[in-house]
Amino acid sequence: MTGADPDYDVVVLGGGSGGYACALRSAQLGLRVALVERDRLGGTCLHRGCIPTKALLHAAEVADTARDGARFGVHSTVESIDLAAVLGYQQGVVAQLHKGLQGLVSAASIDYVEGTGRVLSATEVRVGDRVLRGRTLVLATGSTAASLPGLDLGGRVVGSDQALTLTQLPESVVVLGGGVIGVEFASIFRSFGAAVTIIEALPRLVSGEDEAISAQLERAFRKRGITARTGTRFAGATQDETSVTVTLEDGGTLAADLLLVAVGRRPVTAELGFETAGVTLDRGYVVTDERLRAAPGVYAVGDIVPGLQLAHRGFAHGIFVAEEVAGLAPQPVHDRGIPRVTYCDPEIASVGLTESQAREQLGEVRTYSYNLAGNGKSKILGTQGFVKLVGMIDGPVVGVHMIGARMGEQIGEAALIVGWEATPDDVAPLLHAHPTQNEALGEAHLALAGKPLHAHG
16 A cells, blocks of 8 residues: 555445445454445345335235135234335334444444445545545445336336335236246235236246245245246336336237336446456456455455345355454355245245256255145144255255245254255254244155155155
8 A cells, every 4th residue: 555554444335234244343353444335324135125125025914914814713804005104114114223223333433434435446435525545445335226228217117116115006017027026026016905917038936946946936926816927028118197018029018007127136336446446347246256355455245246146145245354354264155055035925945056956066866845734833824835955865955945934934944954064864853843834844854864754755
């Protein structure tokens, strides 16, 4: 570094999941930290992603429970969906978490700098009239909702950000994209009473999941009245004051009140000066090594690094980089061990390799699917689905794939099993409380170990 000594050990550009995690852990380790954020602390996850969408999904679950009450002997109905009140509840959750996060950053004596940061070099970031100088630069600028060429958002064509703040419920929705974001919003709108059609160019929904998961989700969505048109390509959209018309490449058309564009997310890296720090970009993503180094003295974390775009991956990246900078030599973060949850109804939770990935990478494998029909708590809840294990022959479990109500709450143990390379025989003796859905995970391992209890071998 030339000129004056640096003011900070670490300058973090971006206050989302990866950025604030890096800042907090760096401060814990005694490093001097500046954290730059141009919007609101907490980033997309807290304000326009994970938290607000899951609040809407919970409200949707409440509506479905009330609508279905007679099945349990409770005669309840849904009189209406008060969208203003739903959004008030949602924003109340966000505001409380935001306030708590601000308190954590303040208590950690992190220099929180509001404004747009532009990289001047590997050791300098300009924010307004101020230049922040640090020994290490961490890029954590996150991602934003993507669209398709020629498809502009506006009016009755909205992205996920706009869908979170609608003031009027549509009666019909076309969802463009059958990935995680698309199926979650499809689930919300259906629970709130809208007719929903999903358009997905790939052959199946949630194509990153095990094929058995996709098939079960499509069956469940059909039962809920959600139409999924897979293998169908979008051609264009037109709108007027009353509706939007979607044109498909096969010549078909669909009319709806709203078109929700959910075709993924793209990294926010353009025109921020990254290249001046020696950083290489590939399709907008920052190229790093296994230890998240993008250039000498420069690291990148979270959604701008190719791979899974998940908040908890960002947390793990941020903590890893802080400990790397502090000289602790932490273990790298590998996407294979990162748990994934899709919060539609039914819920999807998975970690590790799918069956097809395992066969491609490892050769012959063994699998077992435990049907939730044999699980007492799942019967009580009235949910359907399964827990599928993918394991090496005479070796560890390399993938766990689950679908059904509340399956996301089981993913912690599944991640430990895959992360610790446990075999079915390692897991089989562990007790799982009865009656819980967690038993399904235990039963699946019992069966794969050759000693099924409430299941056929």
